[in-house]
Amino acid sequence: xxxxxxxxxxxxxQSLLHQRxxxxxxxxxxxxxxxxxxxxPARQLPDATTNMVCxxxxxxxxxxxxxxxxxxxxLTPTTDYPVNLGMACPKGWEALTVLDSPDRATVPMLRxxxxxxxxxxxxxxxxxxxERLQGIQKQHGAESVAFLSTGQIPTEEMALLxxxxxxxxxxxxxxxxxxxxxxxxxxxxxQAFGFDAPPYTYxxxxxxxVIVLIGSNICIAHPIxxxxxxxNPHDPEIIVVDPRxxxxxxxxxxxxxxAPKSDQTLLYGIARxxxxxxxxxxDYIDQHTNDFQxxxxxxxxxxxxxxxxxxxxxxxQIQRFAELIHDGKxxxxxxxxxxxxxxxxxxxAQAIINLALMTGNIGRPGTGANxxxxxANAMGSRLFSNTxxxxxxxxxxxxxxxxxxxxxxGINSEVIPTQNSWAYDEIIEGILRxxxxxxxxxxxxxxxxxxxxxxxxxxxxxxxFLVVQDMYGNTETVQMADLVLPAAxxxxxxxxxxxxxxxxxxxxxxxxxxxQALADFSIFKLVAEYWGCGDMFAQWESPEAVxxxxxxxxxxxxxxxxxxxxxxxxxxxxxxxxPYPEKRADNAGERRLFAxxxxxxxxxxxxxxxxxxxxLTEKPTHRYPFILLTGRGTVAQWxxxxxxxxxxxxRKLYPENPFVEINPADARALNIRPGEWTIVESQRGRLRxxxxxxxxxxxxxxxxxxxxxxxxxxxxxxxxxYSRQPSYKSCAVNISREGx
Ligand SMILES: Nc1nc2c(c(=O)[nH]1)N[C@H]1C(S)=C(S)[C@@H](COP(=O)(O)OP(=O)(O)OC[C@H]3O[C@@H](n4cnc5c(=O)[nH]c(N)nc54)[C@H](O)[C@@H]3O)O[C@H]1N2
Ligand SMILES: Nc1nc2c(c(=O)[nH]1)N[C@H]1C(S)=C(S)[C@@H](COP(=O)(O)OP(=O)(O)OC[C@H]3O[C@@H](n4cnc5c(=O)[nH]c(N)nc54)[C@H](O)[C@@H]3O)O[C@H]1N2
Ligand code: SF4
Ligand SMILES: [Mo]
Numbered sequence: 001x002x003x004x005x006x007x008x009x010x011x012x013x014q015s016l017l018h019q020r021x022x023x024x025x026x027x028x029x030x031x032x033x034x035x036x037x038x039x040x041p042a043r044q045l046p047d048a049t050t051n052m053v054c055x056x057x058x059x060x061x062x063x064x065x066x067x068x069x070x071x072x073x074x075l076t077p078t079t080d081y082p083v084n085l086g087m088a089c090p091k092g093w094e095a096l097t098v099l100d101s102p103d104r105a106t107v108p109m110l111r112x113x114x115x116x117x118x119x120x121x122x123x124x125x126x127x128x129x130x131e132r133l134q135g136i137q138k139q140h141g142a143e144s145v146a147f148l149s150t151g152q153i154p155t156e157e158m159a160l161l162x163x164x165x166x167x168x169x170x171x172x173x174x175x176x177x178x179x180x181x182x183x184x185x186x187x188x189x190x191q192a193f194g195f196d197a198p199p200y201t202y203x204x205x206x207x208x209x210v211i212v213l214i215g216s217n218i219c220i221a222h223p224i225x226x227x228x229x230x231x232n233p234h235d236p237e238i239i240v241v242d243p244r245x246x247x248x249x250x251x252x253x254x255x256x257x258x259a260p261k262s263d264q265t266l267l268y269g270i271a272r273x274x275x276x277x278x279x280x281x282x283d284y285i286d287q288h289t290n291d292f293q294x295x296x297x298x299x300x301x302x303x304x305x306x307x308x309x310x311x312x313x314x315x316x317q318i319q320r321f322a323e324l325i326h327d328g329k330x331x332x333x334x335x336x337x338x339x340x341x342x343x344x345x346x347x348x349a350q351a352i353i354n355l356a357l358m359t360g361n362i363g364r365p366g367t368g369a370n371x372x373x374x375x376a377n378a379m380g381s382r383l384f385s386n387t388x389x390x391x392x393x394x395x396x397x398x399x400x401x402x403x404x405x406x407x408x409x410g411i412n413s414e415v416i417p418t419q420n421s422w423a424y425d426e427i428i429e430g431i432l433r434x435x436x437x438x439x440x441x442x443x444x445x446x447x448x449x450x451x452x453x454x455x456x457x458x459x460x461x462x463x464x465f466l467v468v469q470d471m472y473g474n475t476e477t478v479q480m481a482d483l484v485l486p487a488a489x490x491x492x493x494x495x496x497x498x499x500x501x502x503x504x505x506x507x508x509x510x511x512x513x514x515x516q517a518l519a520d521f522s523i524f525k526l527v528a529e530y531w532g533c534g535d536m537f538a539q540w541e542s543p544e545a546v547x548x549x550x551x552x553x554x555x556x557x558x559x560x561x562x563x564x565x566x567x568x569x570x571x572x573x574x575x576x577x578x579p580y581p582e583k584r585a586d587n588a589g590e591r592r593l594f595a596x597x598x599x600x601x602x603x604x605x606x607x608x609x610x611x612x613x614x615x616l617t618e619k620p621t622h623r624y625p626f627i628l629l630t631g632r633g634t635v636a637q638w639x640x641x642x643x644x645x646x647x648x649x650x651r652k653l654y655p656e657n658p659f660v661e662i663n664p665a666d667a668r669a670l671n672i673r674p675g676e677w678t679i680v681e682s683q684r685g686r687l688r689x690x691x692x693x694x695x696x697x698x699x700x701x702x703x704x705x706x707x708x709x710x711x712x713x714x715x716x717x718x719x720x721x722y723s724r725q726p727s728y729k730s731c732a733v734n735i736s737r738e739g740x
Pocket of ligand 3 (some may be wrong): 054055056057058059061062086087088089090091092093222223224225
């Protein structure tokens with residue numbers, strides 16, 4: 001590969017970049033398209049009010065954005081968007097505020113000889129990027145450079161990144177923060193259904209008579225989904241399975257505060273009760289599933305007494321759970337990180353799927369085995385980030401798939417890797433083993449969010465070259481970077497996102513990005529030019545052109561959306577759920593999968609999958625007697641807080657300092673009073689946190705939100721063996737009053 005790019009295209013880019021460094025005039029905004037790298041269609045030119053989907057969580061609410069002189073100045077929730085019906089949470093309401101911040105990354109920054117980051121031109125940034133990373137590849141092989149991407153940029157951007165790195169730059173190993181989040185659900189669905197396909201539509205929240213939420217705190221994490229539950233006219237039973245008395249559990253008709261990570265055992269026990277009482281749907285099982293007999297025999301060992309002992313629940317609670325499932329006509333099962341982030345997440349998720357299958361609670365309104373996604377475009381990254389799957393849910397190892405994708409993209413199939421990438425933890429370990437020397441991090445903040453921070457930071461420090469591409473110039477990972485690429489954020493660029501119910505929604509460019517920040521899409525195009533593989537991406541002209549390519553990649557797959565003409569159609573329809581194949585002309589407002597009982601395995605049947613539950617990976621000891629749980633703290637905090645801390649309104653809605661939830665009995669025994677500083681430590685690290693003394697957490701357990709930088713100093717790097725998702729939600733810790 002050469003570093004000399006096509007001179008005409010380079011001239012064009014250079015002059016556009018040059019233009020960009022001058023003051024932003026209205027004129028420039030009026031003919032946007034990121035600096036010639038794609039035109040913004042006329043319908044997106046400034047006008048009084050337009051709408052787009054929110055860029056935080058996977059609920060994917062529609063927001064009306066109000067424009068003044070061509071720029072977004074205020075927003076309100078869209079009343080006729082089928083997802084949120086006029087509602088939004090505080091993060092959504094404050095989505096524009098956080099774009100204006102002195103913390104924004106506005107110019108490329110390069111670490112100089114004395115170790116300080118200093119501003120450089122885009123040209124220098126790009127030349128350095130190419131020289132350093134190509135240099136590393138020359139010396140250590142193509143595989144010595146890797147990338148970590150995200151579920152928080154539009155699908156078109158993540159697809160361009162995935163194609164650029166893997167087809168253009170010769171990179172083999174690339175993964176994303178979706179590994180921390182959704183990998184378990186992906187594997188569970190693929191194995192059980194034959195494709196990564198969450199089957200539901202949000203109307204199911206309103207149509208169920210029994211709603212089971214497992215390891216899901218939707219009041220905090222997906223508040224507008226919870227609003228949909230509140231609209232349910234059937235007075236549903238709400239069963240919450242969570243070790244903590246969460247905000248969601250407080251609203252439940254049955255809360256099951258089970259021992260952490262005992263879900264698999266509990267769910268097998270429930271299956272046994274359903275079978276023993278003949279509360280199963282034999283017709284459904286016979287016609288649409290495989291391996292039920294083996295499952296039936298297997299779960300016989302999960303007696304009520306054993307399950308009660310291992311889960312810490314009473315026999316009555318367990319029995320009641322089974323009865324409620326049996327009594328329900330439309331039972332829906334929902335799960336989130338309490339299941340996915342576990343050493344046995346995949347089999348636990350499948351234990352949920354098994355219950356839905358055996359009771360025929362799938363494919364009908366108000367039913368389903370439903371994994372709730374996390375980030376705004378986690379579903380887009382599952383299908384189109386080109387990391388664990390080849391674009392469109394295809395398989396890198398399958399020659400026919402490689403040919404299909406190469407044909408659509410007009411590239412030689414030889415450039416498509418034939419092997420799967422390492423998972424996130426294997427990339428991190430690869431750095432430690434000296435196999436990975438260069439890393440490009442896009443729209444994620446591993447130096448806060450990755451498990452076992454002390455080791456993670458030490459490992460990132462070992463890189464020869466770390467590039468970080470972010471909206472903000474002060475994230476924990478940016479502070480470690482050798483090169484920082486300033487990115488435009490949500491509202492400053494266009495593309496599509498796929499929400500939890502598979503709805504493709506539009507995001508629009510309605511604000512100028514600050515300084516010289518560029519849309520990730522434009523940065524990837526620049527990298528392609530400087531790297532010398534720009535020609536390969538000639539067709540990838542604009543996000544909408546990429547949408548057309550991805551549409552072709554999806555053709556004939558379960559996520560086929562070839563029936564969507566263009567962005568305008570998505571805009572008019574209020575989002576469109578996949579599948580939407582070309583031959584299907586209607587856009588039914590709501591769409592759920594498996595109504596015909598046909599799954600995606602070759603024989604059309606779903607599989608019962610099960611395995612022996614394994615013990616907690618780090619049991620409490622005399623020295624570390626507590627189990628630490630982590631997760632979302634408040635509705636106003638988003639992950640590593642780079643965005644939400646920028647809003648004065650949101651800052652008022654959450655505690656500034658790290659806090660630890662502790663049961664009053666434990667607090668009393670340790671002489672810890674509410675609001676006092678404590679020290680929490682694990683084998684791997686320690687932190688200071690203020691005590692929040694509450695019955696929401698059981699004795700012997702503690703909870704610390706993930707939003708505070710030190711939390712992951714404590715967590716234990718263990719992973720589900722099938723999904724390689726980190727087990728963030730259990731490790732052994734000690735707590736004491738500070739100074740004692
Ligand atoms: N406000 C806000 N909303 C968000 C986010 C955010 O950062 N802030 N992030 C988004 C993202 S990316 C995601 S992935 C989702 C996450 O959404 P959720 O998964 O709902 O949130 P968490 O708090 O991580 O975990 C949910 C619950 O799992 C419980 N849990 C822990 N261990 C176990 C266990 O062994 N069994 C069971 N049954 N439960 C257990 C915890 O007590 C916790 O209440 O939220 C999304 N929405
Ligand atoms: N202990 C513990 N740790 C956890 C979890 C837990 O429950 N417990 N949950 C895990 C889960 S589910 C998740 S999803 C991860 C999330 O972990 P991260 O992905 O690391 O968290 P974010 O803060 O969302 O990081 C996104 C980064 O992208 C930047 N950004 C935002 N928009 C853009 C954009 O358009 N372009 C670019 N280039 N940058 C942008 C933001 O400023 C921010 O720095 O954390 C995981 N870590
Ligand atoms: S619930 Fe999620 S998508 Fe809706 S406004 Fe809040 S953060 Fe945005
Ligand atoms: Mo997540």
